[in-house]
Each structure stands twice: as structure tokens, then as C-alpha cells.
Amino acid sequence: MKAIVCVKQVPDTSGKVAVNPDGTLNRASMATIINPDDKNAVEAALKLKDEAGCKVVVVTMGPPPAQGMLRELLAMGADEAVLVSAREFGGSDTFATSQILAAAIKKIGLEDDDVVFCGRQAIDGDTAQVGSQIAEKLNIPQISYAADIKKEGSTVTVKRMLEDGYMTIQAKTPCLITCIKELNLPRYMSIKGIMGCYSKPVEVYDYNALKDDPLIDPATIGLKGSPTNIFKSFTPPQKGQGKMLEGADMAACEELAAALQKKHII
Secondary structure, eight states: EEEEEEEEEEEOTTTTBBOOSSSSBBBGGGOOOEHHHHHHHHHHHHHHHHOOOOEEEEEESSOOOGGGHHHHHHHHHHEEEEEOOOOGGEEEEEEHHHHHHHHHHHHHOOTOOOOEEEEEETTTTTTOHHHHHHHHHHOOOOEEEEEEEEETTEEEEEEEEEEHHHHHHEEEEEEEEEOOGGGOOOOOHHHHHHHHGGGGGEEEHHHHHHSSSSSTTTTSSSTTTOOOOOOOOOOOOOOOOOOOOOOOOOOHHHHHHHHHHTTTOO
């Protein structure tokens, strides 16, 4: 039994977002982090490993430096890591990315008792589309917004978080589950894990490794094969400094009312 986790290295949006002249993100000049929701997905897989003794494989699509992120996940407790990296994959939107990741998961080997975990969404795109599209292309059930997960044999029981409550769903494996931050608290890397992470394998899948899969069609991967493109990315302008009114007398009330009327709030 395996738990396969799809993770993404994303720009650290807590700092300034760098933008190229053409409006695209300048990822090379920005610090990167592990996508927060993906860490919850990794923790879900590691918890399943603790309970059932399964193997945890983490997979990401990105440039060669993403191996550093994979090493962090190996230090957390993952057993194997796969980096999907090739120039042919560059510029992929969610549709093309899901094509490539689905092909990578098939190459890793998806068996009857396996579970694929994804984060709910990535903080750079916020689309929440890739996980669902991977499940569709693998032709397996998917359960999104998981707030609690239990696995018994070939059945998973998931409590989904909705806007106004919860829904409990059962599905047969193999299946795909997208995880939210309320699901768990991701563990830290251990000293033993850090010392041993470089002895664990990180396999690289390039274009040649996946090209024989029917999903890897040059017409549906990379920038040319992406039906959607980012028109422009920009840093929102900072709001001006607010004005504080002190006092509770009539003069302060009149000043507040005048300011609100000027802005057409009242």
C-alpha cells in the first residue's frame, strides 16, 4: 500500500511579490516555500503510514531546485520522492499540470489499495483544480475538502468541510483526497529525519521518462498545450494610512460624519 502525495513549491507571498515586465511572476527572485495545504496532505499520508505501515511517496513538478523541498518532506518522514522536471513541461496551466502529474503517478504505480493526497489549493494560483483533474485523468474517485480521514481496508471514510456544515463520504481505493488546513497539524522535521533524508531516493522524471504515456501529448502540455494563460500578475497597491479621530464629543461625531459623506459611504 502506498500514499502518494502531490506537492508544489510556491513563492513566499508573505514578502513582496516580484513581477516581470510582461506581467508574469518572477519566481527566480522570490523565496519559495512548501505550499501550506500540501503540508497537511503530507501529514495525512504520514499519519496513514503510522497507522498502517504504508509507503509514502511525494511527487512534485518543478525546476531542479525543487529537490530541496522534497528533501524537507523526506526529513518529515516520507520514504521516496519524485521530481517531474523538463523544459517541455514549463508554463503548464492546471489542465496541463494535471496531465503530467497523472502520468507521473501512473509511472510510480497506482495499486488497488493506494491513496493519492493533494492539498486543497496552492497559494500562488488558488484554483483548487489540479487535484480534481488528476483524479479525473486517473479515472479514480475523488473527495475534496477533507477535514477527517479514516481508512479501513479498501474503504476510506472522509468528513468533508462545506460552507454550512459537514458531509461524510465513503469511497473505495484507489482514490484521491484533497486536504484542508483544519485536517491536521503538520509535524516538524526530526533530527533523525534530517540526517537520513539524503540517503533516501529522489527520482527525476523528465519528458523522455513520461512521453510514452497517452496523457503526455505535446499538444496538451506545457505553455502551448495550456488552454488558459495568466494575462497579468501585479502587487496590489498599498492602502493609505488611516486617520484616527479621538474624542466622543459632538465635534468628533460631525468630523466623522463629514468624512463618511465625502467618501459617499453615507
